[in-house]
Amino acid sequence: MQASERMNGVLYLVATPIGNLGDISLRAVEILKSVDLIAAEDTRHSRPLLDRYGIDRPLFALHEHNEQQASDRLIDRLKAGQCIALISDAGTPLINDPGFPLVSRARAAGIIVTPVPGACALVTALSASGLSAARFVFEGFAPRTGAARRRWFESLVAEERTLVFYEASHRIRDCIADIATVFPEDRGVVVARELTKLHENFVCAPAADMPALMDRAPENSKGEFVVMIEGAKPEPAQTGLSPEALRVLKLLLEECSLKSAAGLAARITGARREDLYRAALELKHAEGDRV
Template identity: 65%
Template sequence: MRQTESGVLYLVATPIGNLRDITFRAVDVLKQVDLIACEDTRHSRPLLDHYGISTPTTPLHEHNEDVASARLIERLQKGESIALISDAGTPLISDPGFPLVRRARSAGIRVVPVPGPCALVAALSASGLPADHFVFDGFLPRKSSARKAALEALRKESRTLIFYESSHRVGECLADIASVFPADRRLVIARELTKVFETIIDTSVGEALSLFEGDPNMRKGEFVLVLEGAPVVDRTDGLTADEERVLRILLEDCSVKTAASLTAKITGARREAVYRAALRWVEEKTTD
């Protein structure tokens, strides 16, 4: 049965490791579309050859996606069907494709997801950490100072935190996590998911770096880091999430009194409640 329609953009999830992780539907779509846009045509070739997919391919990556997207939209508007795939997993999840999807939707072109593997979901599901609420922050900044700043902003986040990291920077990333988060916070390191050397380690922030440095094999592959969220603290101040966000930003540059006063003016929150919250946060940061 034909799986594709004319003038439709298909977002096809491909294996994150084992070639057998692809769905039957994904294979059918890739065989039937007029064109496959690949993050890296060379990387995708083994998968396409394995399933006997002879559909023409074209590159769409972070360096050419603006120009390539415009060209693909023209082809879609002429009635061609196109599939977008990344090197691994679900397109657009820390991978190229957003400009293409945005342009397609703006042009009234139908965009159809063909779901399948996704590294962050695979790691989270096996982590043993809460999966009902989580934050996916993709790849953290490359430089340590920026990475620490990004981590610091998430230090009080109560939801499970998920990051991607490469083998070249994962050691530095673990060191920065240890400098920001409590040593007893649980941390799951997932490496080479669904591949032959898949490794999922349940450790802590304080022990993760030494564990990583003691195992040469941990320096290879692609990583997903799943970090336990902060303990949920009973809130007696009654501030909303937006009020908290404004207050935390102002506290970076203002005194407690000034930050509380400005937050109350900006958000309409009760000044007394804002002031109590500001005092508590400053005290928590001082004692950490």
């Protein structure tokens, strides 16, 4: 370790519970009690957790609206030898939470950055989903508007890895409806709600059935959500479509949505629906490039 590094403090990235306050590690509690300062996404939100474990350290607000300026101030403190713990409202810092500018600048300044692992909503949900966790991709939050969300799903429908993303309670039903519209009807979907809390539950169904299941109970649209979608089946070694299949697909695309055109073309030509959908996406993208 360089002498300059020894003079600096340490930045700890401390994972906190995503619901159940008991889900915190002994090491996390020790670190939070020992640092000079705790940088928290929302100091009011973090207070119940800190009080429960008798953690009485100064708090500093670092959130999405101030993280650029706040990061500079925290870097100055670290350079002065103070040790700082960064926590988010829930889970592992920086996983769709504030903190990236601080960590990036700390690394650039030669400050030691140490993770203190623990809960993470996306991993917690995926582990219990029944979908493959061997290969997955985390996409943050889905786009807010319906048109943008559907285009986003269309770009991901051929992804072979399990898709994982977060969604807000006021958009969850529209989001699920868009999944049913865009993805093949038999594609597996899992919605995890209120993880580790009293009303935790998982709703699992093919894409076509998921909207009705979500509508069965009002509570299914309340809380915090992780949505997971089964990856597309891997393409066979030979996936070339016949000229006739492409001709039929192009004609149908003039009148139908991507999903409907691919489904009808599969019924007419006998080609695989997944192959036709990929071809339809390529045709649409090529058309957009010409505009």
